[in-house]
Amino acid sequence: MDEEEASNHEKSHSYSQPSQQDSNLDEKYPNRPHNHSQTLPFHELFETLFNPLSELSKKPTGSAVPRRKLGPHGQSAANLTPHEKRRDVIERFISRWRKEVGDDIYPAFRLILPDKDRDRAMYGIKEKAIGKLLVKIMKIDKNSEDGFNLLNWKLPGQLATSRFMAGDFTRRCYDVISKRPMRTEVGNMSIEEVNDKLDQLSNASKEDEQLPILSEFYRRMNPEEMLWLIRIILRQLKVGATERTLFNVWHPDAANLYSISSSLRRVCWELHDPNIRLGAENSGISLMQCFQPQLAQFQMQSFDRMIARMRGTEEDPVFWIEEKLDGERMQLHMQSDSSVPGGRRFRFWSRKAKDYTYLYGKSLEDPNGALARHLKNAFADGVNSLILDGEMIAWNPEQGAPEPFGTLKTAALAEQRNPFSNGTRPLFRVFDLLLLNGYDLTRYTLRDRRNALQKSVKSVYRRFEVHPYEEATDKTQIEAALRRVVAEASEGLVLKNPRSPYRLNERHDDWMKVKPEYMTEFGESLDLIVIGGYYGSGHLGGGLASFLCGLRVDNASSSQGNMSTKCYSFCKVGGGFTAADYANIRHHTDGKWMDWNPKNPPTAYIELAGGNAQHERPDQWIKPEDSVVLCVKAASVSISDQFRVGLTLRFPRFKRLRMDKDWKSALSMQEFLDLKSNVEQEQKEKEFSVENFRKKRVKRPKKELTVAGYSPSAEVKYEGPSGHIFDGFNFFILTDSVAPIKKSKAELEQLVKLNGGKIYQTNKAAPNTVCIADRRTVKAASLQKNGDVSIIRPSWILDCVRQNEIDAGLPDLLLPLEPRHMFFTTPSKEEEVLTSVDQFNDSYARDVTREELVSLLDKMSADKGSSDVPPRGEATKKLREVIQERVDAGWDLPCGWLFQNLTLFFPDQITQVPDSGNSEHPSCGYRLCLARNTARFAGATVVNDCEDPSITHVVVDPDTPSTEIATLRKTLSARADKKLPHIVTTEWIKESWEQQSLLDEDRYHPRSA
Template identity: 70%
Template sequence: MSSDGIPEPDELPDAPPPQDVGKDLDEQYPNRPHNHSPTLPFHELFETLFNPLNELKKKPTGPVAARRKVGPHGNSAQNLSPQERRRDIIERFIARWRTDVGDDIYPAFRLIIPEKDRDRAMYGLKEKVIGKLLVKIMKIDKNSEDGFNLLNWKLPGQSAASRMAGDFAGRCYEVISKRPMRTEVGNMLIEEVNEKLDRLSAASKEEQQLPILAEFYRRMNPEELMWLIRMILRQMKIGATERTLFNVWHPDAENLFSISSSLRRVCWELHDPNIRLEADERGVTLMQCFQPQLAQFQMHSFERMVERMRPTEEDPTFWIEEKLDGERMQLHMAPDDTVQGGRKFGFWSRKAKDYTYLYGNGLYDENGALTRHLKDAFVDGVESIILDGEMITWDPEQDAPVPFGTLKTAALSEQRNPFSSGPRPLFRVFDILYLNGQDLTRYTLRDRRNALQKSIKPVHRRFEIHPYEEAKSAAEIEPLLRKVVEEASEGLVLKNPRSPYRLNERHDDWMKVKPEYMTEFGESLDVIVIGGYYGSGRRGGGLSSFLCGLRVDDAHSQTSGHPKCYSFCKVGGGFTAADYANVRHHTEGKWKDWDPKKPPTEFIELAGGNAQLERPDVWIKPDESVVLCVKAASVSVSDSFRAGLTLRFPRFKRLRMDKDWKSALSVQEFLDLKANVEQERRDKEFTVDNSRRKRIKRTTKKPLTVAGYGPETELKYQGPSGKVFEGLNFFIITESTAPEKKSKAELEQLVKANGGKIYQTNTVAPDTVCIADRRTVKVASIQKGGKKNIIRPKWLFDCIKQNQTDAGLSDLILPLEPGHMFFIKDDEKEVISQNVDPFGDSYARDTSVEELREIFDRMKAIENVQSSQISELLDQLHVQAQESNTGDAIVPCGWLFKGLTLYFHRSSDNGGSNESTDKESRADQEYHLYVATNLARFGGARIVDTVEDMAVTHAVVSPELPAAELSTLRGTLAKKIGRRKMPRLITVRWIEESWKEQTLLDEERFHS
């Protein structure tokens, strides 16, 4: 333990024995170079390389511009281009290394381009964690100015640190330079720094990380520590790309890195620039992760995109593939007699992260989420192969892909239960690069696809070949893009079938077309800025993105007088410097720091309750803010925003200074907009959005139109109107298939016509009733949550039909029956089942003769009951039903109230002025309720003591019940709507008169 209380580095667990590691590496790289001298001091990196390269990015003026260095061969640097001067600086550093150290430059390169070093694990350290560690090491108060600046590095400070806002390493330099342990550069060598960084990457706990950083702090000056932190964060920005460094190091370095993703291999195998790679060493290699080809983004018209693929009259074909929303993955399979099955596998992501541990290293790997299903996936004769594709998550119950972000969870679940019905990894293969010892990258895409088709046998929903469409004209792109957008897909990729595979390169042979780049698939929405987030890098020191909200028109907002917004989306793209300046000008002095302990809930409501999801750095009152016009690719469900929905790929369009918060979009307006916008989308013309290009000033403003508004999008109500659904909130998810076919929009209008409110999610309004008739992604998501019933549209039709039959009872709805349910919560299955008899006959609504026939069909399995008896009974019931319309039907008294659950409401003290009269009145009421209770019990009813009982069908009251108490009882019943059966509110006379007539009388006559 050191004197300052921080553990010494030698108290940490030892790293792997270096001699064992070195021995393995010597066997793997028998010709690896060895340095003859210790490495250079760490400070030489920025003194002779980083700082000179960064100086080149500055434009010299005045006397500085007159000072020139001498270039190679005695040429003045004035005659060198910036690229040549950059190469000159790198060549000087490499030449010095070879002379003073040796040919092994790997120790330096893994610090110069740490983001390309795959041999050192990620540190698991982000800016905030490093800031906390430095606060402890320097023993400063976290609430002091310097402590605050470190922990809130994105915020602009009030001192010199404000210059470094958004640049964490630069802010660390400002703070550390006030209290440095050293002012001169330290004596740590590059190899020492690498050894300690290896330890830091292996440390997972703060008590392990702290002493390592403490030693760096003791032995380095502020500038050294600034560059060290940039290395840990892998955010170097040294003024030169890895391509430039590779090209200076060796002519074949970039090529070797493309096929191996190994910085170590580039440095060790290519240490002599005079020894070039052989032809057979330039291709992809089994079990060596390559850098894949990437799709180019194009902002041109479809015609221009197709033209750039160089079609010919003989072959104008191009391919169109759906762009998958998963993780780019490469699969390697090689023969290996040491493992069961004789084959070993390797999986790597686009960033060269090894995922073999997750998807499996062999056919019988018990931890393999994928390989255990590939025993029959390859054609006989395929010994080795390299495949390029996308790993996505597939839900077999929905038979649809699951959005990005669930892949690892699904893979871990598949490891534990390989044959479950839950989401699973699915590998979609779209290219083959290697087959049985031969590199295929130089072959055309068409030839490679032929080889792929002949090499693998797809495994359903585990391992499949990604399909494509052949096209010959740009007009064929639009329908496919429309289709994938409707399915909320990522977009399209256009590919040239005549092209080779280009490792580590973006090229016009592959071009991506994403819906967020297209004007058709984005709604122009006017939203209110309610929060801001400070940026980093070139956007450091200012607000770079904004939290936007939807106006809430609720009772609280109206009574409090405060405008209130629900968080809805974050917008950070599409702004120019002038746009930022304009927003800043109109909001200057109105921003307030967000205090998590005292959130401004009267103005802004975030998702997650106390978790305060998507919490901004600063906030602003809606009535003091500005309105932004934004557009997006689509709308998606989100738990991260209070509105329950958010925009996918939102982008700033313009500042709406002609609008204030009162005319911005409200929650309900947005939900109405979303419900009606689909038809409008189909009618629009398809164009490319060029707004990413430099904005051109217009002489006239294009009028803003908000999708979903206007007479052309209004729909007529579909069906009878009434108030049966008044006070209820609905989320209509799908169309109706039975007993009537109605579209989703028609169902929504039917609900609106009968008093209900429509929302496009189940998270915005309380006690939302979810309606669906088939399984979709949204339906499956609600089912999986298990906290919401999903009701079939049949219930809507039954409620409206019963409302028409029982005229005047529009404020009461039918209890839920099993036949109404698409999905039932576990805790309500028993309650809902009690609303029908054992054969499905409803206790609460009129049953048609057709339904009775279906009920009797279900009764045929009962022993000792013959079909002739059922038919005879059915005829009798039919006659009895007809007779009941005239009041002549007789029911046995012991079955009169069978199947009903009654609650008898006893009145509280009326508090009248005449005490004796009140007592007589209450006694009379109690007597009638007492007699009626016994009659009902004798007639087969179940009597309960509380209206909260979930099985209550009727609430019975005295005719003299005070109006205030009756109103309170109605309110209690109304709160239960949508979650259980709704009791009919009737007077005690219904029991008495029904008993007298020996039949259940029309309840409307006794409605209270």
């Protein structure tokens, strides 16, 4: 018996003998399933699951198969959608697992979804550490080509292959390992064995502990197995299928359970039988189980509308104002436990379910805890367990102010080493209590939860504090609070409805963000998913210089709750990037880009404007699930027919890369339309002033309730043309016809019957029922809310019958649906409807009436626009837009255009050219003079009056005393203008000039007291 056979024999033996750990798990999970056989070999994972899914994701996706080719309602097995093909691959794997292994799929899911496995500790090794280990294991000279490629994986190598793989660490590993493999055929390590070794690796903290574990993997796996293993260790296993798809195939309640628990174990063990649904008692939060928190809604530009969303009453008009903190959202779980030092057990999780217990402490006496050790007196007597929601911020005790978010982890690590220093430290600001002594409080009002919070915890000064709030009833209190936080350089405000419950994993109007508006910017920062890229020229030549961003299409019609991966094109972003930003984006998307094929566009993922014209077509495209999210700012939103959304951002600028977000949490179409609706409403409110008085209600006699279209005296006198146009079709007519011809519900039903259709009084009575309505009745609204079926206007029936008369003697053919025919359109139907008309809504299949033709010609004339020469201001505006478009496409920015349309104010006036000082440390006056001249040369307007309302930026020296910065902020916050200028250091001008792109101001704000 050789070594590997002995290992398998030992493994088989241990499989039949439950360990102590298994017994403990059985006690904790009494309904846990047990497999009847050994787990599948590790190579089966990528051979039957990862590789097939990856191949499906690489195949270009063209337009959907026309409906007529598949039949009216049928679907050919050969023409499954990409999503259905992925489900089929996953279903086959799960079915095989159940048959050959058993109902416990947890061992496989730990490797399939490594980034969702919260039960295994972080490995503590990244690409560089793995590269060093592989160099030692394979005994490679670190200065050789292969050694260099592993240790410097972001840089291009000397050979063409290694240059191509720059930034793709796992591919470089595969390339190096395949030259010196220990095995050429797949190994015999089982999934269970791989999990055991990975558990050991996660517990190994030193290189000499990690080396033998990785050596065994190298000895027992071939290069392809090692490639997938390294991806699992890095938790970067992108195979073209989301966890929601995997969960939905496993069990219909799996995604919901994971969202409230973040536990793969619970998903796999409590939902192993797809026929047993999740009970209501298991659908709430649990102690020591991470959940997805409630989020604040996007802000509106009118305080009045925001107050209205707080849903106050005459008896209780109060809403709460809290300061918005610049930290990391954190949930703290505490449980009394005599078995741990200090008697209390802690767990900390971030909003993205990352476990930070290792950083902040697992007990009161945890020597590595940056926070827990200070909480001995933080809980009231009788409090045995609780869950707190709050924000972890970095607090500087010397300045008595919070530090930027980026310093939080550094502060926590410093606190671990020296817990009683006077340096920056973590401070947990608590604003909600969700569970107390085992009782779920999420259904209670915020006011009740706050009252319970005040009685349950005690503040620990500048370590653990209850976040304060103030009660308010009108907008003047919001304005005063906003000016105060601006003066203190804070993030903004959050308005909260004290009468609201806690809404898990939901962004709701009960909480609303209020951020200060700055000059040259449009309201909220938008988190947009990158869906395409454009090659640059000049100094940006050879790489993607600007990016096409999209809005995620909401998929309300999905019966299984799967999120649509389709995105509509929205804007191009090419400004604000540094060389480091470009490198970071390349690193996270390398190997995922595909060339755009105009003849076979990826319409399953991306939809451009212009139909076949493909407006703003990118050079390359990327799937949303493989892409990154950009935080983008812009001057305004404008109408555009160049992007599928129909709107776009004017002068968008990159702020930062949002690595804490993925395509599922990027801005969706519906979220953006909500923002747009708010802006439009605010514009109307500014244009009109409405007196505040109560109109007397006119009492009207109450109408008797009747079924629409039915009356005891109703007589159907109409008999129109008859035929077979609707043969085989089932109809549910909800209302009468309003336009273009008025017809009663009964008349419409008679017309359908005369032309071969069948009538039903519900959409469930027969399959594929066509729903007809022209008014929003209760039933129509209900169907629209469900989002399962499209609702068609009666005009389609009338047009079909009319066209059939015109085409007398020709075969009976139904007209394709046009936008004018749709009362409500499901997302899956939108594209089909739009393809039946041209840009002027002229039908391709229907003969238009005389009245329609006149209307179409009038519209065409209006769209030609005026030939008048625009005024000088308009011409400058047009020129700016043209230049910005060129820059977004990767062209070099003209030297004198970088700061065009910006107005700068320098508080420290320079009357003469100052001494430069030494070359390494130029003087303050020299830096200010250089920045001022650079800005003017690049098109900025510099003013000397700080009260000038056109000021967009106030520029100070980096060494300006913090007291002066604080005074400056207070002065600016007291201005009457609603929008505030940015305060930046001269470094913003210097580095923007060097990068030839306006960089995000947030990176260059001066430090204040």
